[in-house]
Amino acid sequence: MTRKVCISGGATTPFDYPLHATPESMIANCIVETQEDIPNFTLRDLEFMVYSHFSVHFGKQLCPEWIVHDHLGLVGLPHFRVENGGNTGGSALYAAFLAVKSGLFDVVGVAGWETMDNVTQSQGSEFIALASDTRYEALAGGIYPIYYAAMAYKFMKEHGLTEEDFALAGMKNRTYACDNPKAQWARNENKKITVDDVMNSRLISYPLKKYDCCLMSRGGSFALVTSEEWAKENADGKYVTIDGAGLSSCTIRAGDRLAFPGWTEMYGEGYPDMTEFGACRKSGEDAYDMAGIEYDRAAKEIDVAEIHDAFSSSETQIYKALHWCDKDNIKDFVRNKRTFMEGDLPVNPGGGLMGFGHPVGATGIMSAIECYYQLTDMIPDKHHSSDTYVRDAETGLVNSHAGTGTSISNFILRRP
Amino acid sequence: MTKDDRKHYIPDKVEYGEKHPDKFRGDVEEDGFHFCGYDYDSEEEQFKVYLHYDQLYYWKYAELSKMGKGLLDGEIWGTKCPECGDKFFPPRVNCWNLDCNLEKTEWIKLKPEGYVHTYTIAGWSGRSSLKRLPFVLAYVVVDGCKTAVANELRGIDPWNAEFEMPVKVVWADKEDRRGTITDFHFEPADDWEPSGMNPEKERMKELCEPVYEWVKSMK
Numbered sequence: 001m002t003r004k005v006c007i008s009g010g011a012t013t014p015f016d017y018p019l020h021a022t023p024e025s026m027i028a029n030c031i032v033e034t035q036e037d038i039p040n041f042t043l044r045d046l047e048f049m050v051y052s053h054f055s056v057h058f059g060k061q062l063c064p065e066w067i068v069h070d071h072l073g074l075v076g077l078p079h080f081r082v083e084n085g086g087n088t089g090g091s092a093l094y095a096a097f098l099a100v101k102s103g104l105f106d107v108v109g110v111a112g113w114e115t116m117d118n119v120t121q122s123q124g125s126e127f128i129a130l131a132s133d134t135r136y137e138a139l140a141g142g143i144y145p146i147y148y149a150a151m152a153y154k155f156m157k158e159h160g161l162t163e164e165d166f167a168l169a170g171m172k173n174r175t176y177a178c179d180n181p182k183a184q185w186a187r188n189e190n191k192k193i194t195v196d197d198v199m200n201s202r203l204i205s206y207p208l209k210k211y212d213c214c215l216m217s218r219g220g221s222f223a224l225v226t227s228e229e230w231a232k233e234n235a236d237g238k239y240v241t242i243d244g245a246g247l248s249s250c251t252i253r254a255g256d257r258l259a260f261p262g263w264t265e266m267y268g269e270g271y272p273d274m275t276e277f278g279a280c281r282k283s284g285e286d287a288y289d290m291a292g293i294e295y296d297r298a299a300k301e302i303d304v305a306e307i308h309d310a311f312s313s314s315e316t317q318i319y320k321a322l323h324w325c326d327k328d329n330i331k332d333f334v335r336n337k338r339t340f341m342e343g344d345l346p347v348n349p350g351g352g353l354m355g356f357g358h359p360v361g362a363t364g365i366m367s368a369i370e371c372y373y374q375l376t377d378m379i380p381d382k383h384h385s386s387d388t389y390v391r392d393a394e395t396g397l398v399n400s401h402a403g404t405g406t407s408i409s410n411f412i413l414r415r416p
Numbered sequence: 417m418t419k420d421d422r423k424h425y426i427p428d429k430v431e432y433g434e435k436h437p438d439k440f441r442g443d444v445e446e447d448g449f450h451f452c453g454y455d456y457d458s459e460e461e462q463f464k465v466y467l468h469y470d471q472l473y474y475w476k477y478a479e480l481s482k483m484g485k486g487l488l489d490g491e492i493w494g495t496k497c498p499e500c501g502d503k504f505f506p507p508r509v510n511c512w513n514l515d516c517n518l519e520k521t522e523w524i525k526l527k528p529e530g531y532v533h534t535y536t537i538a539g540w541s542g543r544s545s546l547k548r549l550p551f552v553l554a555y556v557v558v559d560g561c562k563t564a565v566a567n568e569l570r571g572i573d574p575w576n577a578e579f580e581m582p583v584k585v586v587w588a589d590k591e592d593r594r595g596t597i598t599d600f601h602f603e604p605a606d607d608w609e610p611s612g613m614n615p616e617k618e619r620m621k622e623l624c625e626p627v628y629e630w631v632k633s634m635k
């Protein structure tokens with residue numbers, strides 16, 4: 001199919017905990033900011049809305065997308081909500097991509113939010129753990145940082161990595177967030193941190209410390225997904241093409257991936273075990289295939305990426321799952337700071353989940369919008385400075401990630 | 417950024433003045449589905465309502481009931497595919513092998529022993545688990561299963577846990593069992609001895625100290 005799908009605008013609210021804004025006003029704000037960048041875009045252009053919202057527990061409201069939809073005045077327009085854990089935003093984007101790619105619609109809105117500041121952080125951790133297998137794992141006291149830590153510890157051991165290697169991502173993303181006025185870290189602590197700061201922060205679950213973990217947030221985000229024709233006519237100079245899209249799945253319980261027949265068939269015995277994100281590798285390969293990127297050249301072809309860094313360890317594990325490095329050179333890849341601004345593949349210049357924040361339903365869309373800003377040269381307007389602007393980037397990668405790697409999407413965005 | 421009147425004002429900071437006593441913070445009681453507290457900031461006109469989230473519901477084990485009954489009786493029941501022989505704990509009620517075409521699995525009583533596949537020392541958890549910190553959550557392969565199950569590893573200083581260490585199932589007192597995974601935990605196998613301290617274990621121990629102190633300070 002030759003029809004191309006584009007991101008032709010979008011915006012994000014500040015992410016914070018607490019942030020005093022309703023879901024409908026957060027999305028309204030994002031649409032208004034999109035119109036400031038894309039003046040031709042009006043609410044009358046919208047043909048279909050995909051809502052991205054993870055947990056009705058946080059809002060005590062079933063179908064909260066119905067509130068947002070009629071608040072925007074869109075009565076009569078088709079809509080549905082996507083819920084897919086931490087990958088809710090990426091999955092909603094995937095749904096919008098399919099809707100435009102199919103030829104059914106030319107202009108689709110993707111709106112996401114989460115209101116996690118309605119509960120305390122320890123209650124919030126339990127709410128989110130309701131997305132693990134509650135019968136076994138949550139009941140035993142497990143929450144996501146604990147599951148991730150168990151996976152990360154084995155990964156660390158098997159790849160000769162150290163706590164400090166993971167800490168580099170925690171330091172990097174929080175530091176870059178200081179350049180982003182909407183980032184939760186900038187709105188609160190707003191300080192550049194060191195690897196030592198990460199190492200000295202409190203234990204969450206070994207090997208993860210507080211600064212290895214993302215921020216629980218409230219926030220919203222909006223993306224405008226359109227046909228290339230609409231983009232050329234209405235968003236010239238401010239659109240990117242979605243050249244590759246992949247969505248894949250893995251087991252809900254990480255303990256079930258030691259010998260899963262489906263993975264064995266695809267990638268051989270012992271893969272992905274509990275150390276790898278098989279769904280990231282598969283969806284990444286699907287996105288690379290669609291975009292015509294050879295796997296072993298991926299690190300060279302991608303100029304900037306927004307990665308789902310729920311934990312510093314998962315960002316590091318994703319480097320490998322996306323074929324940027326392998327078991328033998330991952331240490332060098334990390335220690336040479338290839339994913340820093342001064343490296344050849346900057347990751348999360350927008351701050352990521354550890355710096356910008358993680359209001360689940362908004363997160364994947366936020367990542368896509370940050371990448372869109374990079375490829376349309378809008379970063380200097382959107383961030384405090386050009387320190388986190390990756391100049392002349394042609395190709396970007398957006399990653400969204402759920403469960404213990406249970407659902408993962410990847411997108412390749414390109415400057416047209 | 418340009419100013420636009422349609423944008424909503426987002427205050428930078430809100431201090432709540434009026435606080436309503438919140439009886440659900442603390443012991444959760446069964447008190448229906450209604451508002452249970454609020455905070456109000458008159459300066460920024462921000463209102464926050466606390467809702468009772470611990471709604472009561474139950475799991476129906478249905479096809480997994482044999483596992484639940486087994487836990488009450490101090491037995492570990494998993495399942496096995498009669499076609500390919502794959503063994504599962506936690507039980508899967510159909511085989512995962514596509515070639516087995518949803519073959520219904522058979523119940524099989526498992527030996528109450530296994531080994532640690534991976535683990536972590538938790539220093540933070542959900543509200544209902546804070547007082548147990550720090551604890552070891554281990555993924556254990558029970559009796560030759562193809563899968564690992566997560567549960568607490570006790571009877572050991574957290575920093576002494578190891579990959580591949582052999583463990584046994586230890587049951588809660590009969591009157592405390594509820595047919596759930598928490599009816600048992602893992603402990604090191606009888607003949608297992610931890611290796612001595614090393615820098616990594618020292619680091620883990622050091623990270624645990626403030627957690628012990630913090631838990632002691634909890635009401």
Ligand SMILES: [Zn+2]
Nearest residue numbers: 497500511516
């Ligand atoms: Zn079978």
